[in-house]
Amino acid sequence: MARLDRVKNITGLVEWYGKNARLRELVNLVVVAGDRRKESKDLEEKAEMKKMYGLIETYKLNGQFRWISSQMNRVRNGELYRMICDIKGAFVQPAIYEAFVLTVIEAMTCGLPKYATCNGGPAEIIVHGKSSYHIDPYNGDHAAELLVDFFEKTKANPSHWDKISQGGLKRIHEKYTWQIYSKRLLTLTNVYGFWKHMNDLDQRERKCYLEILYALKFRKLAESMPLAVEE
Structure with a gap:
Protein backbone atom coordinates (compact mmCIF):
# COMPACT_ATOMS: atom_id res chain seq x y z
CA MET A 1 0.00 0.00 0.00
CA ALA A 2 1.99 2.98 -1.29
CA ARG A 3 2.61 5.37 -4.16
CA LEU A 4 3.82 3.63 -7.28
CA ASP A 5 7.31 5.12 -7.04
CA ARG A 6 10.51 3.18 -7.65
CA VAL A 7 11.69 3.77 -4.06
CA LYS A 8 8.53 2.10 -2.73
CA ASN A 9 9.61 -1.10 -4.51
CA ILE A 10 6.07 -2.41 -5.07
CA THR A 11 7.09 -4.04 -8.35
CA GLY A 12 10.02 -5.58 -6.48
CA LEU A 13 7.57 -7.28 -4.11
CA VAL A 14 5.52 -8.55 -7.06
CA GLU A 15 8.66 -10.03 -8.60
CA TRP A 16 9.71 -11.72 -5.33
CA TYR A 17 6.26 -13.26 -5.15
CA GLY A 18 6.16 -14.32 -8.79
CA LYS A 19 9.53 -16.09 -8.59
CA ASN A 20 8.77 -18.09 -5.42
CA ALA A 21 6.58 -21.10 -6.25
CA ARG A 22 6.11 -22.17 -2.63
CA LEU A 23 4.99 -18.69 -1.55
CA ARG A 24 2.45 -18.67 -4.35
CA GLU A 25 1.10 -22.02 -3.14
CA LEU A 26 0.61 -20.66 0.36
CA VAL A 27 -0.87 -17.19 -0.22
CA ASN A 28 -2.20 -14.70 -2.76
CA LEU A 29 -0.84 -11.18 -3.17
CA VAL A 30 -2.74 -7.88 -3.01
CA VAL A 31 -1.08 -4.52 -3.73
CA VAL A 32 -2.68 -1.10 -3.36
CA ALA A 33 -0.74 1.39 -5.47
CA GLY A 34 -1.07 3.86 -8.33
CA ASP A 35 -4.25 4.44 -10.30
CA ARG A 36 -5.05 1.83 -12.94
CA ARG A 37 -8.05 3.80 -14.16
CA LYS A 38 -6.07 6.52 -15.92
CA GLU A 39 -2.72 6.98 -17.62
CA SER A 40 -0.17 8.64 -15.37
CA LYS A 41 1.71 11.76 -16.47
CA ASP A 42 4.60 10.94 -14.13
CA LEU A 43 7.43 9.23 -16.04
CA GLU A 44 8.57 7.17 -13.06
CA GLU A 45 5.07 5.96 -12.28
CA LYS A 46 4.46 5.14 -15.95
CA ALA A 47 7.62 3.01 -15.96
CA GLU A 48 6.55 1.22 -12.78
CA MET A 49 3.07 0.54 -14.19
CA LYS A 50 4.61 -0.88 -17.36
CA LYS A 51 6.88 -3.08 -15.27
CA MET A 52 3.92 -4.26 -13.18
CA TYR A 53 1.96 -5.37 -16.25
CA GLY A 54 5.08 -7.12 -17.55
CA LEU A 55 5.50 -9.04 -14.28
CA ILE A 56 1.86 -10.14 -14.32
CA GLU A 57 2.38 -11.56 -17.80
CA THR A 58 5.84 -13.06 -17.18
CA TYR A 59 4.85 -14.95 -14.02
CA LYS A 60 1.24 -15.68 -15.03
CA LEU A 61 -0.12 -14.08 -11.86
CA ASN A 62 -3.79 -13.82 -12.86
CA GLY A 63 -5.86 -15.62 -10.25
CA GLN A 64 -3.26 -15.16 -7.50
CA PHE A 65 -2.67 -11.43 -7.64
CA ARG A 66 -4.96 -8.44 -7.14
CA TRP A 67 -3.86 -4.90 -7.99
CA ILE A 68 -6.08 -2.25 -6.40
CA SER A 69 -5.69 1.45 -7.17
CA SER A 70 -4.58 3.70 -4.30
CA GLN A 71 -7.42 4.59 -1.95
CA MET A 72 -7.88 8.16 -0.71
CA ASN A 73 -10.63 7.11 1.71
CA ARG A 74 -8.97 6.30 5.05
CA VAL A 75 -11.99 4.30 6.23
CA ARG A 76 -11.71 2.08 3.17
CA ASN A 77 -7.97 1.69 3.77
CA GLY A 78 -8.76 0.56 7.31
CA GLU A 79 -11.17 -2.01 5.93
CA LEU A 80 -8.46 -3.35 3.60
CA TYR A 81 -6.14 -3.88 6.57
CA ARG A 82 -8.90 -5.58 8.53
CA MET A 83 -9.88 -7.83 5.62
CA ILE A 84 -6.32 -9.15 5.30
CA CYS A 85 -6.09 -9.50 9.08
CA ASP A 86 -9.35 -11.46 9.27
CA ILE A 87 -7.99 -14.12 6.90
CA LYS A 88 -4.67 -14.23 8.82
CA GLY A 89 -2.54 -12.63 6.14
CA ALA A 90 0.48 -10.33 6.52
CA PHE A 91 1.47 -6.82 5.48
CA VAL A 92 4.67 -6.31 3.47
CA GLN A 93 6.38 -2.93 3.17
CA PRO A 94 9.26 -3.56 0.71
CA ALA A 95 10.58 0.00 0.16
CA ILE A 96 14.24 0.66 -0.59
CA TYR A 97 14.10 3.25 2.20
CA GLU A 98 11.37 4.69 4.40
CA ALA A 99 11.23 7.34 7.09
CA PHE A 100 8.51 6.95 9.73
CA VAL A 101 6.20 4.65 7.71
CA LEU A 102 2.63 5.34 8.76
CA THR A 103 1.34 2.25 6.90
CA VAL A 104 3.40 -0.02 9.17
CA ILE A 105 1.87 1.63 12.24
CA GLU A 106 -1.62 1.31 10.74
CA ALA A 107 -1.16 -2.35 9.87
CA MET A 108 0.31 -3.09 13.30
CA THR A 109 -2.65 -1.34 14.97
CA CYS A 110 -4.97 -3.68 13.06
CA GLY A 111 -3.06 -6.72 14.35
CA LEU A 112 -1.39 -7.60 11.06
CA PRO A 113 2.03 -9.30 11.17
CA LYS A 114 4.40 -7.12 9.15
CA TYR A 115 7.48 -7.48 6.98
CA ALA A 116 9.11 -4.09 6.44
CA THR A 117 12.32 -2.69 5.05
CA CYS A 118 15.30 -2.65 7.39
CA ASN A 119 16.37 0.73 5.96
CA GLY A 120 14.96 3.66 7.89
CA GLY A 121 12.04 4.03 10.30
CA PRO A 122 10.85 0.40 10.40
CA ALA A 123 14.20 -0.63 11.90
CA GLU A 124 13.10 1.26 15.02
CA ILE A 125 9.38 0.54 14.90
CA ILE A 126 9.63 -3.24 14.54
CA VAL A 127 11.25 -5.65 16.98
CA HIS A 128 12.36 -8.46 14.66
CA GLY A 129 10.79 -11.81 15.43
CA LYS A 130 8.55 -10.41 18.18
CA SER A 131 6.30 -7.64 16.87
CA SER A 132 7.06 -8.33 13.18
CA TYR A 133 10.03 -8.82 10.84
CA HIS A 134 12.69 -6.79 9.02
CA ILE A 135 13.48 -7.54 5.37
CA ASP A 136 16.31 -6.44 3.12
CA PRO A 137 14.84 -4.85 -0.05
CA TYR A 138 18.09 -5.67 -1.87
CA ASN A 139 17.66 -9.39 -1.14
CA GLY A 140 14.19 -10.25 -2.37
CA ASP A 141 14.77 -14.01 -2.47
CA HIS A 142 15.56 -14.04 1.24
CA ALA A 143 12.55 -11.83 2.00
CA ALA A 144 10.30 -14.26 0.11
CA GLU A 145 11.75 -17.19 2.07
CA LEU A 146 11.03 -15.39 5.34
CA LEU A 147 7.41 -15.09 4.23
CA VAL A 148 7.33 -18.76 3.25
CA ASP A 149 8.67 -19.74 6.67
CA PHE A 150 6.05 -17.60 8.43
CA PHE A 151 3.08 -18.95 6.49
CA GLU A 152 4.26 -22.54 6.75
CA LYS A 153 4.53 -22.18 10.52
CA THR A 154 1.11 -20.51 10.62
CA LYS A 155 -0.39 -23.32 8.52
CA ALA A 156 1.02 -25.93 10.90
CA ASN A 157 0.18 -23.95 14.03
CA PRO A 158 -2.29 -21.01 13.77
CA SER A 159 -1.19 -19.74 17.20
CA HIS A 160 2.09 -18.64 15.57
CA TRP A 161 0.18 -15.96 13.64
CA ASP A 162 -1.59 -14.89 16.84
CA LYS A 163 1.73 -14.60 18.69
CA ILE A 164 3.20 -12.15 16.16
CA SER A 165 -0.10 -10.27 15.90
CA GLN A 166 -0.26 -9.79 19.68
CA GLY A 167 3.41 -8.78 19.73
CA GLY A 168 2.64 -5.99 17.26
CA LEU A 169 -0.33 -4.75 19.27
CA LYS A 170 1.80 -4.75 22.42
CA ARG A 171 4.45 -2.69 20.62
CA ILE A 172 1.82 -0.13 19.55
CA HIS A 173 0.46 0.25 23.07
CA GLU A 174 3.97 0.69 24.46
CA LYS A 175 5.32 3.16 21.88
CA TYR A 176 2.83 4.56 19.39
CA THR A 177 -0.46 5.66 20.95
Whole structure:
Protein backbone atom coordinates (compact mmCIF):
# COMPACT_ATOMS: atom_id res chain seq x y z
CA MET A 1 0.00 0.00 0.00
CA ALA A 2 1.99 2.98 -1.29
CA ARG A 3 2.61 5.37 -4.16
CA LEU A 4 3.82 3.63 -7.28
CA ASP A 5 7.31 5.12 -7.04
CA ARG A 6 10.51 3.18 -7.65
CA VAL A 7 11.69 3.77 -4.06
CA LYS A 8 8.53 2.10 -2.73
CA ASN A 9 9.61 -1.10 -4.51
CA ILE A 10 6.07 -2.41 -5.07
CA THR A 11 7.09 -4.04 -8.35
CA GLY A 12 10.02 -5.58 -6.48
CA LEU A 13 7.57 -7.28 -4.11
CA VAL A 14 5.52 -8.55 -7.06
CA GLU A 15 8.66 -10.03 -8.60
CA TRP A 16 9.71 -11.72 -5.33
CA TYR A 17 6.26 -13.26 -5.15
CA GLY A 18 6.16 -14.32 -8.79
CA LYS A 19 9.53 -16.09 -8.59
CA ASN A 20 8.77 -18.09 -5.42
CA ALA A 21 6.58 -21.10 -6.25
CA ARG A 22 6.11 -22.17 -2.63
CA LEU A 23 4.99 -18.69 -1.55
CA ARG A 24 2.45 -18.67 -4.35
CA GLU A 25 1.10 -22.02 -3.14
CA LEU A 26 0.61 -20.66 0.36
CA VAL A 27 -0.87 -17.19 -0.22
CA ASN A 28 -2.20 -14.70 -2.76
CA LEU A 29 -0.84 -11.18 -3.17
CA VAL A 30 -2.74 -7.88 -3.01
CA VAL A 31 -1.08 -4.52 -3.73
CA VAL A 32 -2.68 -1.10 -3.36
CA ALA A 33 -0.74 1.39 -5.47
CA GLY A 34 -1.07 3.86 -8.33
CA ASP A 35 -4.25 4.44 -10.30
CA ARG A 36 -5.05 1.83 -12.94
CA ARG A 37 -8.05 3.80 -14.16
CA LYS A 38 -6.07 6.52 -15.92
CA GLU A 39 -2.72 6.98 -17.62
CA SER A 40 -0.17 8.64 -15.37
CA LYS A 41 1.71 11.76 -16.47
CA ASP A 42 4.60 10.94 -14.13
CA LEU A 43 7.43 9.23 -16.04
CA GLU A 44 8.57 7.17 -13.06
CA GLU A 45 5.07 5.96 -12.28
CA LYS A 46 4.46 5.14 -15.95
CA ALA A 47 7.62 3.01 -15.96
CA GLU A 48 6.55 1.22 -12.78
CA MET A 49 3.07 0.54 -14.19
CA LYS A 50 4.61 -0.88 -17.36
CA LYS A 51 6.88 -3.08 -15.27
CA MET A 52 3.92 -4.26 -13.18
CA TYR A 53 1.96 -5.37 -16.25
CA GLY A 54 5.08 -7.12 -17.55
CA LEU A 55 5.50 -9.04 -14.28
CA ILE A 56 1.86 -10.14 -14.32
CA GLU A 57 2.38 -11.56 -17.80
CA THR A 58 5.84 -13.06 -17.18
CA TYR A 59 4.85 -14.95 -14.02
CA LYS A 60 1.24 -15.68 -15.03
CA LEU A 61 -0.12 -14.08 -11.86
CA ASN A 62 -3.79 -13.82 -12.86
CA GLY A 63 -5.86 -15.62 -10.25
CA GLN A 64 -3.26 -15.16 -7.50
CA PHE A 65 -2.67 -11.43 -7.64
CA ARG A 66 -4.96 -8.44 -7.14
CA TRP A 67 -3.86 -4.90 -7.99
CA ILE A 68 -6.08 -2.25 -6.40
CA SER A 69 -5.69 1.45 -7.17
CA SER A 70 -4.58 3.70 -4.30
CA GLN A 71 -7.42 4.59 -1.95
CA MET A 72 -7.88 8.16 -0.71
CA ASN A 73 -10.63 7.11 1.71
CA ARG A 74 -8.97 6.30 5.05
CA VAL A 75 -11.99 4.30 6.23
CA ARG A 76 -11.71 2.08 3.17
CA ASN A 77 -7.97 1.69 3.77
CA GLY A 78 -8.76 0.56 7.31
CA GLU A 79 -11.17 -2.01 5.93
CA LEU A 80 -8.46 -3.35 3.60
CA TYR A 81 -6.14 -3.88 6.57
CA ARG A 82 -8.90 -5.58 8.53
CA MET A 83 -9.88 -7.83 5.62
CA ILE A 84 -6.32 -9.15 5.30
CA CYS A 85 -6.09 -9.50 9.08
CA ASP A 86 -9.35 -11.46 9.27
CA ILE A 87 -7.99 -14.12 6.90
CA LYS A 88 -4.67 -14.23 8.82
CA GLY A 89 -2.54 -12.63 6.14
CA ALA A 90 0.48 -10.33 6.52
CA PHE A 91 1.47 -6.82 5.48
CA VAL A 92 4.67 -6.31 3.47
CA GLN A 93 6.38 -2.93 3.17
CA PRO A 94 9.26 -3.56 0.71
CA ALA A 95 10.58 0.00 0.16
CA ILE A 96 14.24 0.66 -0.59
CA TYR A 97 14.10 3.25 2.20
CA GLU A 98 11.37 4.69 4.40
CA ALA A 99 11.23 7.34 7.09
CA PHE A 100 8.51 6.95 9.73
CA VAL A 101 6.20 4.65 7.71
CA LEU A 102 2.63 5.34 8.76
CA THR A 103 1.34 2.25 6.90
CA VAL A 104 3.40 -0.02 9.17
CA ILE A 105 1.87 1.63 12.24
CA GLU A 106 -1.62 1.31 10.74
CA ALA A 107 -1.16 -2.35 9.87
CA MET A 108 0.31 -3.09 13.30
CA THR A 109 -2.65 -1.34 14.97
CA CYS A 110 -4.97 -3.68 13.06
CA GLY A 111 -3.06 -6.72 14.35
CA LEU A 112 -1.39 -7.60 11.06
CA PRO A 113 2.03 -9.30 11.17
CA LYS A 114 4.40 -7.12 9.15
CA TYR A 115 7.48 -7.48 6.98
CA ALA A 116 9.11 -4.09 6.44
CA THR A 117 12.32 -2.69 5.05
CA CYS A 118 15.30 -2.65 7.39
CA ASN A 119 16.37 0.73 5.96
CA GLY A 120 14.96 3.66 7.89
CA GLY A 121 12.04 4.03 10.30
CA PRO A 122 10.85 0.40 10.40
CA ALA A 123 14.20 -0.63 11.90
CA GLU A 124 13.10 1.26 15.02
CA ILE A 125 9.38 0.54 14.90
CA ILE A 126 9.63 -3.24 14.54
CA VAL A 127 11.25 -5.65 16.98
CA HIS A 128 12.36 -8.46 14.66
CA GLY A 129 10.79 -11.81 15.43
CA LYS A 130 8.55 -10.41 18.18
CA SER A 131 6.30 -7.64 16.87
CA SER A 132 7.06 -8.33 13.18
CA TYR A 133 10.03 -8.82 10.84
CA HIS A 134 12.69 -6.79 9.02
CA ILE A 135 13.48 -7.54 5.37
CA ASP A 136 16.31 -6.44 3.12
CA PRO A 137 14.84 -4.85 -0.05
CA TYR A 138 18.09 -5.67 -1.87
CA ASN A 139 17.66 -9.39 -1.14
CA GLY A 140 14.19 -10.25 -2.37
CA ASP A 141 14.77 -14.01 -2.47
CA HIS A 142 15.56 -14.04 1.24
CA ALA A 143 12.55 -11.83 2.00
CA ALA A 144 10.30 -14.26 0.11
CA GLU A 145 11.75 -17.19 2.07
CA LEU A 146 11.03 -15.39 5.34
CA LEU A 147 7.41 -15.09 4.23
CA VAL A 148 7.33 -18.76 3.25
CA ASP A 149 8.67 -19.74 6.67
CA PHE A 150 6.05 -17.60 8.43
CA PHE A 151 3.08 -18.95 6.49
CA GLU A 152 4.26 -22.54 6.75
CA LYS A 153 4.53 -22.18 10.52
CA THR A 154 1.11 -20.51 10.62
CA LYS A 155 -0.39 -23.32 8.52
CA ALA A 156 1.02 -25.93 10.90
CA ASN A 157 0.18 -23.95 14.03
CA PRO A 158 -2.29 -21.01 13.77
CA SER A 159 -1.19 -19.74 17.20
CA HIS A 160 2.09 -18.64 15.57
CA TRP A 161 0.18 -15.96 13.64
CA ASP A 162 -1.59 -14.89 16.84
CA LYS A 163 1.73 -14.60 18.69
CA ILE A 164 3.20 -12.15 16.16
CA SER A 165 -0.10 -10.27 15.90
CA GLN A 166 -0.26 -9.79 19.68
CA GLY A 167 3.41 -8.78 19.73
CA GLY A 168 2.64 -5.99 17.26
CA LEU A 169 -0.33 -4.75 19.27
CA LYS A 170 1.80 -4.75 22.42
CA ARG A 171 4.45 -2.69 20.62
CA ILE A 172 1.82 -0.13 19.55
CA HIS A 173 0.46 0.25 23.07
CA GLU A 174 3.97 0.69 24.46
CA LYS A 175 5.32 3.16 21.88
CA TYR A 176 2.83 4.56 19.39
CA THR A 177 -0.46 5.66 20.95
CA TRP A 178 -1.82 9.21 20.75
CA GLN A 179 -1.44 9.50 24.55
CA ILE A 180 2.30 8.76 24.31
CA TYR A 181 2.68 11.11 21.35
CA SER A 182 0.91 13.99 23.12
CA LYS A 183 3.10 13.59 26.23
CA ARG A 184 6.25 13.70 24.11
CA LEU A 185 4.98 16.75 22.24
CA LEU A 186 4.27 18.58 25.49
CA THR A 187 7.73 17.69 26.77
CA LEU A 188 9.34 19.05 23.60
CA THR A 189 7.26 22.23 23.92
CA ASN A 190 8.51 22.75 27.47
CA VAL A 191 12.09 22.14 26.39
CA TYR A 192 11.74 24.65 23.55
CA GLY A 193 10.34 27.23 25.94
CA PHE A 194 13.33 26.72 28.21
CA TRP A 195 15.95 27.10 25.45
CA LYS A 196 14.20 30.14 24.00
CA HIS A 197 14.95 32.29 27.05
CA MET A 198 18.64 31.39 27.39
CA ASN A 199 21.39 34.02 27.22
CA ASP A 200 24.32 33.96 24.75
CA LEU A 201 26.58 31.93 27.07
CA ASP A 202 23.87 29.33 27.56
CA GLN A 203 23.35 29.18 23.80
CA ARG A 204 27.02 28.29 23.26
CA GLU A 205 26.77 25.62 25.94
CA ARG A 206 23.68 24.23 24.22
CA LYS A 207 25.56 24.05 20.92
CA CYS A 208 28.39 22.11 22.61
CA TYR A 209 25.87 19.78 24.18
CA LEU A 210 24.17 19.08 20.85
CA GLU A 211 27.51 18.43 19.15
CA ILE A 212 28.46 15.94 21.87
CA LEU A 213 25.05 14.27 21.58
CA TYR A 214 25.48 13.93 17.82
CA ALA A 215 29.01 12.55 18.10
CA LEU A 216 28.07 9.95 20.72
CA LYS A 217 24.58 8.98 19.63
CA PHE A 218 23.80 9.82 16.01
CA ARG A 219 27.04 9.88 13.98
CA LYS A 220 27.33 6.09 13.74
CA LEU A 221 23.64 5.83 12.85
CA ALA A 222 24.08 8.41 10.09
CA GLU A 223 27.18 6.63 8.75
CA SER A 224 25.32 3.31 8.68
CA MET A 225 22.58 4.62 6.38
CA PRO A 226 22.86 3.00 2.91
CA LEU A 227 23.68 5.25 -0.02
CA ALA A 228 21.43 5.44 -3.07
CA VAL A 229 22.29 2.86 -5.70
CA GLU A 230 22.37 4.03 -9.30
CA GLU A 231 20.61 1.61 -11.66
